[in-house]
Amino acid sequence: MSTHSPKAMTAALAQHWDVMERLCAHSREVGTFELEEIERVIARAFPTRTSGDHAGVLQDLSDRGLVQRLPRSDRRRVHPDVLTYVQRLTRERDLGLSGIIKVRIDSIHAATATLQEATEQVNRSGMVAAARQLWQQFDDIGTQLDQDRHAILEVAERAKAMDPSLPLAVRYHQVLEAYDQYVDPMVAMMDSGPGGIFHKHLLAAGDALDAAVQVLITTHGHLVTETRILRDAAYQARELRRLGREVMQHCTSTLLPLRNEIREHSTLAAAVGTVLGLVRKKGAKRVLTTARLPVAVREAFHKITAGPELINLMAVAKNYQPPIIEFPEESEGNDGAPLDVVDLASLRAGLEADGGADDLLAWVSERNPDWQDVTILSAFHALAQRDDGKAVELSDSRSWLDLKTIRVGHHPVVVRPAKEDLQ
Numbered sequence: 001m002s003t004h005s006p007k008a009m010t011a012a013l014a015q016h017w018d019v020m021e022r023l024c025a026h027s028r029e030v031g032t033f034e035l036e037e038i039e040r041v042i043a044r045a046f047p048t049r050t051s052g053d054h055a056g057v058l059q060d061l062s063d064r065g066l067v068q069r070l071p072r073s074d075r076r077r078v079h080p081d082v083l084t085y086v087q088r089l090t091r092e093r094d095l096g097l098s099g100i101i102k103v104r105i106d107s108i109h110a111a112t113a114t115l116q117e118a119t120e121q122v123n124r125s126g127m128v129a130a131a132r133q134l135w136q137q138f139d140d141i142g143t144q145l146d147q148d149r150h151a152i153l154e155v156a157e158r159a160k161a162m163d164p165s166l167p168l169a170v171r172y173h174q175v176l177e178a179y180d181q182y183v184d185p186m187v188a189m190m191d192s193g194p195g196g197i198f199h200k201h202l203l204a205a206g207d208a209l210d211a212a213v214q215v216l217i218t219t220h221g222h223l224v225t226e227t228r229i230l231r232d233a234a235y236q237a238r239e240l241r242r243l244g245r246e247v248m249q250h251c252t253s254t255l256l257p258l259r260n261e262i263r264e265h266s267t268l269a270a271a272v273g274t275v276l277g278l279v280r281k282k283g284a285k286r287v288l289t290t291a292r293l294p295v296a297v298r299e300a301f302h303k304i305t306a307g308p309e310l311i312n313l314m315a316v317a318k319n320y321q322p323p324i325i326e327f328p329e330e331s332e333g334n335d336g337a338p339l340d341v342v343d344l345a346s347l348r349a350g351l352e353a354d355g356g357a358d359d360l361l362a363w364v365s366e367r368n369p370d371w372q373d374v375t376i377l378s379a380f381h382a383l384a385q386r387d388d389g390k391a392v393e394l395s396d397s398r399s400w401l402d403l404k405t406i407r408v409g410h411h412p413v414v415v416r417p418a419k420e421d422l423q
Helices: 007-014 017-027 035-045 053-064 082-090 098-120 124-161 173-189 197-220 226-280 306-315 345-354 360-367 371-382 418-422
Strands: 067-069 076-078 399-402 407-410
Touching: 007 017, 007 082, 017 035, 017 053, 017 076, 017 082, 017 371, 035 053, 035 306, 076 082, 076 197, 098 173, 098 197, 124 197, 124 345, 124 360, 173 226, 197 226, 345 360, 345 371, 360 371
Parallel strands: none
Antiparallel strands: 067 076, 399 407
């Protein structure tokens, strides 16, 4: 086959987009075309042109590589790369395979191990290469998830648009196939439990990328390009986790009602068929001996309760007065203990009047024996802070002080009068 330049093929695709979009959509059903089929597609795209113009368009598509001739055949097909490109842009691709995503998740796990090894060795080029590899895998998975979401929606729409007279098993065949072969494996893969490798490996990759950023900044300074690559990859990992949850919720909510509908219908049809078969063999009187049909009847439970109107009427008739129950007032978070009133200015004046203290905590405790332990400690810390920024003077010896509920081991804070401190 002749090789055509990408630039020429892109220009030809832009020129013949209406025809190629129809051909690519039709390729999902037939794969290859006869020349007459392509001409009919061209005629639908350009109904006002002549048959000679249609043949000229077909010849141009073949000459510029958008349509290829199959070997040893007169049939044609759309160029595979052009088909993939157009289907991806128009979201006409078929549902992908969950196994492909699993393989890519395993590749993420391997690339994360490579990144961690490069981070431990402070290998800058190795960290960047692993980050680029992770980024590529993130992008591929995100693209497939987005395409799969639209493919799931199209599967549901095709099932709903089919002839209602067809059996549900025929109409919803693709629904059941998509749910069993794609949605179920993907939900298991994205489970938050031990078997859910999707979020686990993505979380590990994001943590490894964040750690690599810190190592890169610490050891090599702020390298703009390399740091940006690592940070963008870490963001992509977090975004992919969000996209995965969103796609699975969308797919499940789209297909699950249809799947449940066909399963309920199948159960009901099987039950009815069984009963009819027994009736045909044994007769209705011998088979239908109960008032209810087996399996096909849903249990309905009824419960009789007195409404609020009847309750109010009975209360008025009996002169019922509800008892008044006094509840204790809610405490303000102090468990009923009285609040301690602290006057720091008065405490500082008293400390100055006493000529300081060799143990500030013991002084506060002895001066206010009714205070709670938390109040004593708070007042102690407030008095121990110096306004001039100098360090607090601590005693060399360690001592223990018993408060009401706790025992404090500390080096006593020594407080001297202001005059002694200035000397």
